[in-house]
Amino acid sequence: MQWLFAAFAVVWIAVFLYLFDLGRKQRAIAKEIEGLKAKLARGKD
Amino acid sequence: MNTTKDTCGALLVALTLVAMIVSLYMAFLYAPTEATMGDVQRIFYFHVPSAWVAFFAFFLVFVFSLVYLVRRDKRWDNLAAACAEIGVLFCTLVLITGPIWAKPVWGVWWTWDARLTLTLVLWLIYIAYLMLRHYMTDPERRATFSAVLGVVGFIDVPLVYFSIRWWRTQHPQPVMSGGENSGLEPPMLATLLVCLGTFTLLFLVLLRHRLRLQSLREEADEIQDRLEQAG
Numbered sequence: 001m002q003w004l005f006a007a008f009a010v011v012w013i014a015v016f017l018y019l020f021d022l023g024r025k026q027r028a029i030a031k032e033i034e035g036l037k038a039k040l041a042r043g044k045d
Numbered sequence: 046m047n048t049t050k051d052t053c054g055a056l057l058v059a060l061t062l063v064a065m066i067v068s069l070y071m072a073f074l075y076a077p078t079e080a081t082m083g084d085v086q087r088i089f090y091f092h093v094p095s096a097w098v099a100f101f102a103f104f105l106v107f108v109f110s111l112v113y114l115v116r117r118d119k120r121w122d123n124l125a126a127a128c129a130e131i132g133v134l135f136c137t138l139v140l141i142t143g144p145i146w147a148k149p150v151w152g153v154w155w156t157w158d159a160r161l162t163l164t165l166v167l168w169l170i171y172i173a174y175l176m177l178r179h180y181m182t183d184p185e186r187r188a189t190f191s192a193v194l195g196v197v198g199f200i201d202v203p204l205v206y207f208s209i210r211w212w213r214t215q216h217p218q219p220v221m222s223g224g225e226n227s228g229l230e231p232p233m234l235a236t237l238l239v240c241l242g243t244f245t246l247l248f249l250v251l252l253r254h255r256l257r258l259q260s261l262r263e264e265a266d267e268i269q270d271r272l273e274q275a276g
Contacts, residue, residue, distance in 0.1 A: 007088040007145040011095065011138050015247065018134055022254045029261040036268040043275050 054253060061250050064243040076236040088146040090236055094244035095138040102132030103202050110195030113188060122188040125195050127255040129174050131248060136168045159208040160216035167205055170198040
């Protein structure tokens with residue numbers, strides 16, 4: 001039974017880690033975009 | 046437009062979560078225990094769908110790469126890159142769950158039979174694809190080179206699929222359309238089909254998030270370019 005749980009755990013942990021990583025990268029780029037937009041607005045002023 | 050997209054996305058996530066719960070129920074409780082292998086056979090319900098998603102993702106890489114080579118539109122390149130990344134994730138899961146099943150059943154983690162070896166080669170091809178994309182800086186050259194690799198690399202997918210029919214392998218023979226003495230009990234087949242559907246939904250959810258990341262990256266690069274031009 002431990003083999004079965006090991007396999008299932010690996011699948012779901014890997015999928016959720018990948019999703020978490022995508023979310024983390026999205027948040028980081030969204031923050032970067034905000035900063036760049038603010039810089040651009042300051043440049044126009 | 047964005048609201049419709051968000052609603053579709055939320056529905057897709059909700060549907061995937063429900064499908065995941067149903068899949069877990071069916072794989073652990075509904076499907077009968079296999080007579081010779083016992084409970085460890087249930088790994089099959091996640092191992093086979095992982096392989097299906099990997100093959101499907103690599104097929105999409107092949108199609109999008111071909112379209113990119115014809116049209117030279119970077120949207121196709123982005124789609125191919127996203128599918129390759131997800132394909133590698135699921136191919137990795139195939140290569141991990143397979144040995145976890147093999148150890149108690151065969152007594153060894155790994156054997157160099159045709160199916161296993163070709164799957165490892167497939168994984169290495171798409172790892173090379175991702176490395177190529179990571180290290181090549183010129184966007185046009187990167188897109189062209191990776192599209193060529195995406196087309197050529199796909200040759201290994203049918204080889205992996207048919208390897209257990211063409212050669213004598215230690216890997217189990219196909220359970221569907223495998224000729225005489227193949228096939229699954231109806232509850233096992235139903236469980237496998239539900240798990241295949243669930244993993245396909247999961248692929249769509251991941252693809253949607255991966256493409257969103259790509260579009261954010263492009264937006265950031267575009268603003269950066271505007272800033273450089275202004276400054």
